[in-house]
């Protein structure tokens with residue numbers, strides 16, 4: 125199950141079909157699926173490249189419309205981000221705040237976007253219920269923690285806006301409220317609590333969707349990376365190492381794992397950035413008492429370089445934050461140590477805590493901080509990318525919206541669905557820019 129070379133989407137054409145699942149807390153309980161490999165020329169209506177939450181949700185929605193679907197993954201379902209994330213189901217995607225969305229598109233649009241975010245959560249619930257997916261739900265809500273007093277002011281403004289104009293029950297909490305009822309962290313100046321958010325095991329959710337997609341008649345193939353793409357009149361022929369798939373339409377659901385050789389529609393249109401996670405050994409009774417986590421709570425702070433954390437059902441802490449800059453750096457122990465130190469800084473009662481698992485994954489960042497779900501009817505090709513690290517709920521909605529677009533059903537009139545991803549300028553220097561951003565972020569979080 126251990127992955128040997130860490131895939132780097134800015135350096136490699138596609139993930140290697142021989143990769144194993146990354147070794148993680150989630151994959152410890154995984155039975156690796158036995159799916160067929162593409163070995164001949166397969167014909168289908170729609171080919172979906174990538175079997176993560178976006179691709180699988182799209183496959184399900186297309187099957188509901190009676191369309192033949194074939195889903196190809198370079199490795200296996202949920203091998204990418206969908207099986208590596210922290211399992212926070214939140215109302216949002218991208219990195220724009222409500223205030224930024226209002227400034228950019230006006231309040232009516234911002235309200236419609238927020239309703240769309242909530243629809244992402246509803247679809248997650250629907251998938252879990254409809255397909256009977258057991259994915260260790262933890263309904264403890266989500267707490268955004270002000271890591272310094274000045275950030276509480278910004279959370280206060282957000283709470284006012286959410287309560288008065290977005291009909292959202294988000295609750296502003298004082299530092300005492302946080303300490304007494306939510307968690308005993310050293311680093312809280314108060315918080316904003318979203319009671320309806322929940323946590324889950326993302327790999328179990330994804331595997332449940334993969335099963336449901338297969339049962340609905342979608343054909344799933346593993347170890348079948350698309351290596352070359354040929355246009356044959358109105359059709360597309362996707363070549364894998366051992367066969368090919370010919371389709372009328374193609375959906376790119378490769379997100380941050382899109383390699384260097386893919387369709388021109390997505391070339392240089394997003395930036396893969398690493399996020400890393402540690403999971404501790406189960407906490408002792410004393411350690412649990414020292415951090416006093418509200419049951420099932422999800423937490424994230426307001427830093428520029430955010431930390432996110434939750435108490436898992438078996439009393440381990442999952443703690444995540446920024447990762448290395450390149451794929452080669454992802455396996456370095458430095459980032460694991462940094463996360464562990466940050467966890468100890470957060471909770472003084474955890475000085476002896478030990479790390480059981482450490483892993484990393486790529487998130488897809490768009491130039492203007494919000495994703496796009498786009499289908500080009502002339503070419504018969506669509507994609508959904510650029511969730512900026514927040515995609516567990518939105519990816520499932522995006523998959524459904526893509527299926528609607530394929531079927532020429534109208535989509536809500538929202539910015540996510542009305543333009544293509546913007547091209548990154550000075551693409552070769554993106555990683556240098558990221559390094560600069562991290563230095564600035566560290567300075568800002570510490571001193572400003």
Ligand SMILES: Cc1cc2nc3c(=O)[nH]c(=O)nc-3n(C[C@H](O)[C@H](O)[C@H](O)COP(=O)(O)OP(=O)(O)OC[C@H]3O[C@@H](n4cnc5c(N)ncnc54)[C@H](O)[C@@H]3O)c2cc1C
Pocket residue numbers: 137138139173174175176177178179196197198199200201202203204205206207208209210211212213214348349350351377378379380381382383398399400401444484485486487508511513514515516517518519
């Ligand atoms: C550490 C970490 C923590 C995160 N935590 C959260 C969280 O708590 N909440 C949240 O909302 N979001 C979180 N995210 C983000 C979230 O996981 C993603 O937005 C979401 O899973 C994206 O799903 P996807 O289906 O679009 O892409 P992916 O799941 O990445 O799937 C892409 C698939 O494409 C395949 N592929 C790539 N190239 C090819 C090819 N040429 N041929 C065939 N297949 C190919 C890959 O093998 C991969 O399986 C986190 C991300 C990371 C890395």
